[in-house]
Amino acid sequence: MRRYLLLATVLLATACALPGGADVGSRPYRVTAQFGDVLDLVPQAAVKVDDVPVGRVDTVRLAPDGWSALVTMTVNGDVHLPADAHAYLRQSSLLGEKFVELAAPATATTTPLADGATIPLARTNRNPQVEEVLGALSMVLNGGGVAQLQTITQQVNQALNGNESNVRDLLSKIDNLVNNLDRHKDDITKALDGMARLAKTLDDRKTQITGAIDDLTPGISVLAQQKDNLTRMVDALDHLAATATDTVNRSRDDLVADLKALQPTLRQLAAAGQNLPKALQVLMTFPFTDAVLDDVKGDYLNVYLKDH
Template sequence: MNALRKVGAVAWAAVGSLLLSGCEFNGWYDVQLPGGAAADGHAYHVTVEFRDVLDLVPQSAVKVNNVTVGAVEEVQLDGWHARVRLRVADSVKLPANAVAELRQTSMLGEKYVALSTPPGTAPVGRLGDGDRIPLSRSGRNPDIEEVLSALSALLNGGGVAQLKTITVELNKALDGREDRVRSLLKELNTFIGGLDGRRKDIIHALKAVDRLAGRLGKEKKTIAQAVDTMPPALKVLADQRRDLTRMLTALSKLGTTGTKVVNASHDDTVANLKQLRPILQQLNKAGADLPNSLELLTTYPFPRNAVDAVRGDYVNLDITADLDLSALYRNLAGGSDKSGGGNGESTQPETPDIPDLPDLPTVPTPTALPSAPSLPSSPRCRRPRRAAAVRCARRCAPAATPPEESRPRGSTSRSQS
C-alpha cells in the first residue's frame, strides 16, 4: 500500500509538472482579484516607461482621480529603465498626451500608477490600445524611505546642531535694531522689485556684455599688443610727472581766476547778451541773404558765376532789358500818371521836388595892373666850355613872351607902349 501511494504521488507530481510547464504561470500575480477593475476583459493596454518603479508589482492598481480603473499586467526591464504594461477599462477616456506617475496609497501603503491629463498643457487626441507613454511624461513621488533617510542625514551629523548657535547670534544681532532691519527689508524689497521690473533691460545688458566679450576675444592679439606697449607709455608719463603736476596746478589756478572773472562780470555779460539779442534776431531774420551778400561782395559788381564769362581782359555780358516808356518818363519827370488808364493810383512813388539853387555871386572887375619894369640888356655870352654849355644856353636865351590868352586884361607890353 505504501508503495502504491508513493507511485501515485509521483504520478500526480509528474502530471502537475507537465501542466505547469505547458502553460505560463507567474504565481498568484496572474490571479485577478474579484471585483477588480477591467476584470471582465473590456479593456485596452498602455505601456509606460519609468526610470525607477521601486517595489511596483503586477496586479497593482491603476487609478485616475483616485479611482481604480485598471491594473498593472507586467513589469519588465528595458535597458536602464523599466517598462510597465497597464490594463485600462474602455470606459476611461484619456488624452494621447496623458502623464503617468508612480504614487503610494499611504505612508506605508502599496504603490500604484496614477494616470492624468498633462498639467498646464491642453489635452490632445485620445489614448488608445497599444499607445506608449515615454520617460518625458512619467515620474514618481518621493518614497517615505527616501524622506526618512534625508531627515536622518540632516539630524545626524547635519547642520541641526548649529541651529541653536545661529538662532542665538541672530537674536543678539537684531536686538534693539528691529526698526532698522524692518526698514532695510523694505528697501531691499523695493530694490528687488526694481530689478524685477528692469529684468528685460538687465537681460539686454548681459547680452550686450556677452557680445562685447566675444568681440574682445576676437581682438585678443590686438589687446595683447596694446598691453605690451603700455609700459613705455606709462614710463613717459612718469617722466613727465613734474610737468603734469605743474600743469594741473596752473590749470587749477586758472579755473579759480576764471571763476572769479565770470562771477564778477556776470551782470555785465547778461546785460550784453540781452542787448545782443535784437541784433541776433535780425540776423536770424535775414536768413540766407547775409551769406549771399557776403559772397557777392568778393566779386562785386558781378556775381560769382560771372567768372566763367571772363575771357582775358574782357567780359562777355548779355543784358535783357524790359523798358516801359511811360514808367521811364514818370521816373525821370517825376509825379504820377493821373490819367492812369482808369485803374487808380500809380504804383511808383512820386519824385520829390528839387529846391532852387541860389544865384551865383558876381565876379568883381579886376583893376589895372602896374606896368612891368624894363628888362635889362642881355649880357654878352662867351663861348662856354663843355661843362657850362647848358647853363650858358639857359642864361643867354631871350625871355619868352607869354601868349595873348595868358596875359591879364588891361596889361600891355613895353613894346606896345
C-alpha cells in the first residue's frame, strides 16, 4: 500500500511539471507579478481568470530585493484585464496544484493591462496553506488558546460577580465619553491640524530657534555664575521690604494724624477756587497790576515814591 501511494505521488508531481495547459493563442502577452511567498508554485502552472485557464506560468525567480519572488506569466491575448489587476496564488483543491488567479478590482481602471506590465507586491496575495491551518489549530487545542480562554472567562466572572452595577455604570460613562468625543471630532481635528501647523512653523524656524537658544547660553552661564549674588540681593530686598513694612506700620498713626491736620488747609484751598490763580497773576506784576498798565501811554511810566 505504501508503494502505491509513493508511486501516485511521483506521478502527480511529474504531471504537474509537464508542459501544456491553456491555449494562449497567436497574440499572447506577458505579465509579471511580485509575490511575497510563492510556496511550491512551479513553471507551467495554470493562470486563470474566473476559474477559466487563460495562460501559464513561464518562470519563477528571486526578485532583486532578495526576499520576494517574481512570477512571469503568458496570458491569452483575447483576455482583457485592467492595468490595476490583482494576482492571487490559489490551490485547485485541498491537495491540488497551485495556480495564479488574475482578477480585476471592484473599481477597476479603464486602462488595459499592457504587455510586459508588472503587478506589484501590494496587489498580490496567497491563501493560507492546509499545513498552516492545521498547525494553528494544533497550537490552539494543545494547551493554547482554548485553555487560556477558559481561564480568562473564569477570571472575568469572578471580577464581575457582585459588581454588575459598577460595571454597568462604567460602561455608561465610557459610552458618554465616546459620544462626546464623536460630537467634538471636528474640534479635535481642528486642534490636531493646529498642532500640525505649529509644528511645521517651528520646523521652518528651527534655525532661528537654535540661534536664540545658542545666544541665551552665555547669559544663562552668567546667571549661573552670579546666582549667589542674586540670592543675596533677593534676600536683601526681602529684608528691605520687611523693614519698610515695619516702618509704615509704626508710623501709621502719625501719618493719619498729619493727614487729618492737613484736612482744614486743603478744604480752604479747595474753597478758594479760581481766586488763587488770579492772586498769583497780580503777584507776578506787583506793584503794577494789569488795570494800571491799561492807563499808561507810551513805553514808560513815571513813578514817584514818597517815604513817610
